Every structure is written in C-alpha cells, then in structure tokens.
Amino acid sequence: MTLSIEDATRFAQVFKGLVDGVSVAVLDKHQAVRLALTTMFAGGHLLLEDAPGTGKTALARAISATIDGTHSRIQFTPDLLPSDITGVNMFNQKTGEWVFHAGPVFAEIVLADEINRASPKTQSALLEVMEEAQVTVDGVRRPAPQPFMVIATQNPVEQAGTYPLPEAQLDRFLMKTSIGYPSRAAMIDVLDGSA
Numbered sequence: 001m002t003l004s005i006e007d008a009t010r011f012a013q014v015f016k017g018l019v020d021g022v023s024v025a026v027l028d029k030h031q032a033v034r035l036a037l038t039t040m041f042a043g044g045h046l047l048l049e050d051a052p053g054t055g056k057t058a059l060a061r062a063i064s065a066t067i068d069g070t071h072s073r074i075q076f077t078p079d080l081l082p083s084d085i086t087g088v089n090m091f092n093q094k095t096g097e098w099v100f101h102a103g104p105v106f107a108e109i110v111l112a113d114e115i116n117r118a119s120p121k122t123q124s125a126l127l128e129v130m131e132e133a134q135v136t137v138d139g140v141r142r143p144a145p146q147p148f149m150v151i152a153t154q155n156p157v158e159q160a161g162t163y164p165l166p167e168a169q170l171d172r173f174l175m176k177t178s179i180g181y182p183s184r185a186a187m188i189d190v191l192d193g194s195a
Helices: 006-021 030-041 056-066 081-088 120-131 184-191
Strands: 046-049 069-076 087-092 097-102 109-111 134-139 138-144 149-154 176-177
Touching: 006 030, 006 056, 030 046, 030 056, 030 149, 030 176, 046 134, 056 069, 056 109, 056 149, 081 087, 081 120, 087 134, 097 138, 120 134, 120 149
Parallel strands: 046 149, 046 176, 069 109, 109 149
Antiparallel strands: 087 097, 134 138
C-alpha cells in the first residue's frame, strides 16, 4: 500500500494535534509525548525510567483522553497477583454460572507503575498480554482492546525490593525513555496558574 502525499500530510496534522492535546497535560515535554504517541501508532509499548512526580500518570491519562479511549493504572507491589492484572472468574451463586470480572489490563492505555516491584510471575502476566494482545484465564482467551498500549514505569534496579526485568521481557517494549521534571519556566507557569 502506497501512502499518498495528501495522506502523509493529513497524518502529520493529526499527529501534531494529538501531541498538542497531550502536551496541555504534560507541560514542556513535547519530545516524550511524541515518542509515546509514536509507540502507540506503531502498536508497541513504552517503558519509562524516571523519578516519582514527573507526570507519568498524567501522560497516560492525557493520551487516553486525546484518543477518546479508556485508561487504567496498576500499582505493582510485591503482593500483586497475576489475577489482579488479568481478571478472574467468580462463581455467581444466584445464577449458578461463572462470571468473568475483567482486570485493569482491559483498557486501551494501561499505566503499569513500578513494574519491577512485583514478582516475576506477576510481571509475566502483563508481559503476556503485551506480546499476544490477549489474556487467557481458565483456558478462555479474551482479546485486548484496540488500540492497546502499556506505559510501564520502572524503579532503578539498585533500589531495595525490585525484580529486574530480564532481557526477554525488556524486548516487549518498543521504546524506553524518560520524561524528566518540567523546566523552571514551566514550573513557574504551573505555580502562576497560567498553564
């Protein structure tokens, strides 16, 4: 399929509009926003290594709002179970049937916060859906929504209580970057209320 000049121009305009829309929530970080949106359009996932308070949650929410999609946030902790991510079948005593309760992974934009604080087994539950775009619970496959992008954050490996992601799992991410703190001028704008 050949892309015409008109189609390329239209896509560039739409892409710029999306970047501008997300940049309203994530101030002074056009490059990080462009990388995140490029990852989404490529059908990939994004890994952010960053300090707390740099706007990772705001980035995920803003992308979701800009594409009119759904978003969820999973706080990874050592006691998080795979079913806390994927969902679980529960028996309904009134109907006598098993009912699937979808986990937070069934959103278009999923923020996996501090992914390397959870056990490798729990990490693999998320990484499976990232690779296969589906979740299998009790032998039943359920597709992930489309578009589907995971924005995962990772603590520095030197911190206590982290489980480093092995190379095979790092391959699930199309891009790895950081957001960083806003510039001094952007911080002043926020404090002045003009942003």
